[in-house]
Amino acid sequence: MADKKIAANKDKARAAAAKPAALGEDIDLGTYVSSAEEQPYEADPSRLPDKVKQQMLDAGVILDDPSQRAGTFIQMDNAPVHSSIREEGVEVLPVSQALDKYDWLSDYWWRAVAVNTDKYTANVELNQHNGYFIRALPGSKTVYPVQACLYLTKARLAQNVHNIIIAEEDSELHIITGCATASEEEAGLHLGVSEFYIKRGARVTFTMIHNWNPEVAVRPRSAAIVEEDGLFLNNYVLMKPVRSLQTNPTVICEGDNAAARFNSVLVADAGSSLDVGSRVILNGRGTKTEIISRAITTGGYIVARGYVEGNAPDVKGHLECRGLILGEQGVIYAVPELKGTLAGIDLSHEAAVGKIAEEEVEYLMARGLTRDEATATIVRGFLRVDIEGLPPALGAELQRAIETSEQDLM
Amino acid sequence: MSDVALSIEQLAVEVEGREILHNVSLQMKFGETHVLFGPNGSGKTTLLMAIMGFPRYRITRGKIVFQGKDVTGLPPDERARLGIGMSFQRPPVVRGVKTRDMVAACLRGKESEERIGELAERADLTDFLDREINYGFSGGEIKRSELMQLLAQRPALTLIDEPESGVDLVNISLIGELLNTLLEKDCPIPDRKCMGLIITHTGHILDYVNARTGYVMCDGVIGCEGDPHEILATIREKGYEECIACFLRRDKGG
Numbered sequence: 001m002a003d004k005k006i007a008a009n010k011d012k013a014r015a016a017a018a019k020p021a022a023l024g025e026d027i028d029l030g031t032y033v034s035s036a037e038e039q040p041y042e043a044d045p046s047r048l049p050d051k052v053k054q055q056m057l058d059a060g061v062i063l064d065d066p067s068q069r070a071g072t073f074i075q076m077d078n079a080p081v082h083s084s085i086r087e088e089g090v091e092v093l094p095v096s097q098a099l100d101k102y103d104w105l106s107d108y109w110w111r112a113v114a115v116n117t118d119k120y121t122a123n124v125e126l127n128q129h130n131g132y133f134i135r136a137l138p139g140s141k142t143v144y145p146v147q148a149c150l151y152l153t154k155a156r157l158a159q160n161v162h163n164i165i166i167a168e169e170d171s172e173l174h175i176i177t178g179c180a181t182a183s184e185e186e187a188g189l190h191l192g193v194s195e196f197y198i199k200r201g202a203r204v205t206f207t208m209i210h211n212w213n214p215e216v217a218v219r220p221r222s223a224a225i226v227e228e229d230g231l232f233l234n235n236y237v238l239m240k241p242v243r244s245l246q247t248n249p250t251v252i253c254e255g256d257n258a259a260a261r262f263n264s265v266l267v268a269d270a271g272s273s274l275d276v277g278s279r280v281i282l283n284g285r286g287t288k289t290e291i292i293s294r295a296i297t298t299g300g301y302i303v304a305r306g307y308v309e310g311n312a313p314d315v316k317g318h319l320e321c322r323g324l325i326l327g328e329q330g331v332i333y334a335v336p337e338l339k340g341t342l343a344g345i346d347l348s349h350e351a352a353v354g355k356i357a358e359e360e361v362e363y364l365m366a367r368g369l370t371r372d373e374a375t376a377t378i379v380r381g382f383l384r385v386d387i388e389g390l391p392p393a394l395g396a397e398l399q400r401a402i403e404t405s406e407q408d409l410m
Numbered sequence: 411m412s413d414v415a416l417s418i419e420q421l422a423v424e425v426e427g428r429e430i431l432h433n434v435s436l437q438m439k440f441g442e443t444h445v446l447f448g449p450n451g452s453g454k455t456t457l458l459m460a461i462m463g464f465p466r467y468r469i470t471r472g473k474i475v476f477q478g479k480d481v482t483g484l485p486p487d488e489r490a491r492l493g494i495g496m497s498f499q500r501p502p503v504v505r506g507v508k509t510r511d512m513v514a515a516c517l518r519g520k521e522s523e524e525r526i527g528e529l530a531e532r533a534d535l536t537d538f539l540d541r542e543i544n545y546g547f548s549g550g551e552i553k554r555s556e557l558m559q560l561l562a563q564r565p566a567l568t569l570i571d572e573p574e575s576g577v578d579l580v581n582i583s584l585i586g587e588l589l590n591t592l593l594e595k596d597c598p599i600p601d602r603k604c605m606g607l608i609i610t611h612t613g614h615i616l617d618y619v620n621a622r623t624g625y626v627m628c629d630g631v632i633g634c635e636g637d638p639h640e641i642l643a644t645i646r647e648k649g650y651e652e653c654i655a656c657f658l659r660r661d662k663g664g
């Protein structure tokens with residue numbers, strides 16, 4: 001990358017190094033370490049220990065039989081330990097290698113996400129630990145998803161990753177990313193910057209499954225720019241405990257008729273604090289968005305945000321936020337926001353927070369289900385994701401991942 | 411054992427602290443179908459809900475004996491498993507729960523894709539199996555879906571709240587057909603075991619099902635019991651006012 005650009009980014013990052021984030025509890029970065037041991041490269045990830053593979057599998061990353069995957073990227077702590085592709089038309093590399101390979105990549109670096117957004121983005125720039133680069137070549141259509149796993153093993157590590165995803169014109173790209181921790185109780189911090197560039201006519205589905213532990217803090221910083229006729233479908237599943245997670249990814253539908261869809265499924269148990277939003281800025285004429293979030297608390301605190309802004313003629317946006325409070329404790333705070341800056345736009349939202357309706361439980365009981373069975377059926381229904389535009393196989397996988405975690409809920 | 415399968419004895423039911431049913435009694439034998447008439451707000455739905463066992467319909471006096479067992483204190487799921495089933499007038503939407511899941515739940519362990527498909531075909535709801543239950547269903551679709559679930563559940567006693575209201579002529583014959591399967595109309599009377607208690611305003615359903623007894627519910631009491639066709643004719647001719655007046659006359663006299 002041109003030295004001048006690097007220096008400018010570093011300067012901005014240094015200036016923002018203490019800048020608190022707009023939302024979420026302020027994390028003291030000083031209590032985390034930033035370096036970890038090197039991890040050996042593993043050409044055959046099926047040789048990773050069974051326990052690791054199982055944790056990755058729970059986050060949607062399949063290592064034993066990669067035949068259903070177009071490519072694989074694995075990073076442990078700070079080190080990429082594997083990257084490979086199985087289908088033509090897609091590139092999967094550690095982002096450091098990609099930066100060496102492509103001069104032009106610097107044009108994408110910190111373009112969708114500002115380096116000085118807050119101290120977390122600044123920290124990622126100042127102590128960068130790699131990340132992935134996934135690119136679909138023009139016109140390429142991969143059948144299977146590319147999978148990426150960011151795995152945290154070292155106690156008290158701050159993992160700083162910067163990912164770049166580019167879907168070139170008219171390409172189709174599916175990605176599953178899983179994040180997991182090796183330990184069930186060690187503290188850690190995950191700072192992940194992800195920048196998505198979806199070119200003209202390209203379609204990207206991005207499915208992220210998070211399996212952290214009750215001591216981990218997480219601050220993803222993501223943004224996407226979608227060009228004319230492009231589509232970005234973002235699915236997010238967080239059903240395992242985490243101490244503190246705050247994220248508010250932004251999609252800018254820049255080109256005419258671009259579309260973005262968000263689907264999130266959030267579960268917070270006692271001790272988990274989540275602040276998860278989705279923001280879509282509709283700048284192109286005829287752009288569309290739909291944001292759907294479902295949140296369940298069994299004792300944790302959830303802020304479920306949604307924000308849609310319409311700045312062009314004929315845009316359409318809908319926000320739906322449903323929250324279910326199971327048990328006596330727990331808070332769900334739904335914050336749906338709409339902003340329209342001209343006439344002729346169509347933005348709407350619906351939000352509902354409550355406990356399971358007794359009438360629904362009784363309806364199922366009248367069919368012979370016990371109260372517990374009826375409740376479980378309703379919760380399962382609540383969490384069901386039928387995502388339009390997601391390939392059926394991927395939808396089934398996502399549903400399976402949700403169902404696995406559901407069992408902990410009941 | 412007597413052949414009385416359902417015996418409701420001097421039942422009083424309270425909803426939200428207000429007594430809606432007072433002293434209701436009725437008896438039904440195996441294989442019989444009875445119909446319930448009565449003006450709006452007279453307590454018909456309340457009676458069905460109390461028989462099904464919904465806690466909001468609090469039984470304050472009397473009892474319900476089903477097939478020799480006192481079920482008065484049992485929750486709805488236990489009553490369902492004993493063989494009581496209900497078609498709801500306004501069933502709730504359960505988001506994310508598909509019609510298919512409901513049918514599977516009703517089949518309780520005997521579910522198979524084939525059986526579910528077969529039932530859906532009979533109720534003309536094949537395209538509804540993957541839709542969320544009751545979400546955006548029309549009035550007639552709700553009725554058919556309720557009956558399809560009951561066909562899967564196969565209760566000995568079916569409680570049906572206004573099967574014909576809001577249903578067009580083509581659908582009513584389909585609903586009649588489904589009801590007759592549920593109530594074993596094709597089975598010779600002595601062998602018939604299944605029973606029905608049907609709320610109707612129009613009586614159209616009498617063209618399809620073989621009802622033995624009719625009741626008129628007024629203000630939370632059963633004011634009249636008799637041949638359902640005769641009762642229907644009276645209501646048609648003279649309205650409920652006459653039924654009530656007649657009942658009041660008899661009540662005073664008796």
Ligand SMILES: Nc1ncnc2c1ncn2[C@@H]1O[C@H](COP(=O)(O)OP(=O)(O)OP(=O)(O)O)[C@@H](O)[C@H]1O
Binds near residue numbers: 430449452455456457
């Ligand atoms: N949940 C409830 N809360 C308060 N009042 C109720 C409730 N359910 C029923 N009631 C009252 O009880 C009375 C009887 O109602 P019910 O629904 O049993 O009448 P119905 O005979 O089925 O009438 P319709 O022919 O209109 O369906 C009415 O006055 C009604 O308002």
Ligand SMILES: [Mg+2]
Binds near residue numbers: 454499
């Ligand atoms: Mg009624």
